[in-house]
Amino acid sequence: MQARSYKMTVDQTEAMARRAALITALAACGDGDRAAFRQIYDMTAAKLFGICLRICGERQVAEDVLQEVYLIIWKRAPTYDAARGSPITWLCVIARNRALDWRRSKQAHFAAAHDEVDTGKFAEVADEAALADDALMLAQERERLHLCIDQLDDRPRAAIHSAFLDGLTYVEVAERAAVPLPTMKSLIRRALLRLRECLRDDG
Template sequence: MTANETVAAETRRAALAAALAESAAGDRQAFRRVYDLTAAKLFGICLRICGERQAAEDVLQEVYLIVWRRAATYRADRSHPVTWLATIARNRALDWRRSPRGRAFVPVPAGGTDETVDDTPRADQALVATEDGQRLDHCLEELDERPRHAIRAAFLDGLTYADIAGRVGVPLPTMKSIIRRALLRLRECLNHDA
């Protein structure tokens, strides 16, 4: 990243953090700025996890209601504003996937749609570009292929353990064990590299 790109990224971060702080005080114009700066990215997260456009739109609306109510809880010294917002979107979308309506939905296979939501890097891709992200990526690569794919599917793609188990054809308890052991190995690797 060039110096100009770094300055531009920090300017966007500061603008978004300021808009969140103003939203916490009830400023509707500031909340509109939060929406304008983040809607495409958060919609992409919701769509990727929900798998259907209407559900993603509904979940996104709930996400912004949560953001409006909880804007005062955001702490700029603890996380990037996009990370905080993306976490809310991911968790809400996963809640939808785990609901009876979400479990009844059959996702379109990868490549089954031409719909493009957002060409900019996802929040998780931006994190991988940081030093911590690079360490995590290194530790993920140290895992065997099966646990590595399971971790990526669960924590980056937003799939449930049951979804992953079904995709690879193993019982749910086996998949839980694979992911648990992989998380322990990741923690050990990250602590060793620190």
């Protein structure tokens, strides 16, 4: 038991040190420090690439999207506020949003090319993105967020996993669950509000 507690303490210390280093690097990057930008890349590229690959589904595309993600990070670094959430969560939100933008663009192009635009299929997706991002940004540590997600009932938990961890659009989540899109949006909206409450209580 003592060994396990010691390991948890070591892991927590390492996580805190890594977080502090990333916050410092983002602050320096915001001031135009290219060495700090390189440090951010080295510390986070593998994780952000995994997000891009999962959403885009193609390795070459994911690599291209990842380059765009880091261009966005370079530009937005001055806006990062450590008081609002952990740096890795902030970076993951940027990667997820950019990868989803690519996928929506691909879907729209495919629909136009085949002249089969279906407003039901390619309608506005993830229109609660601001609320979702806000909920994610409230998580100071990833573990806290997952603990709160695990407290949800089966349906909302599956929907949150699909929409924000697997990177599916609201339309795709609704189709997977075989429910109308408005029903799925309402279910996810309620789940996000519960996550906010859970994260606030844990804070």
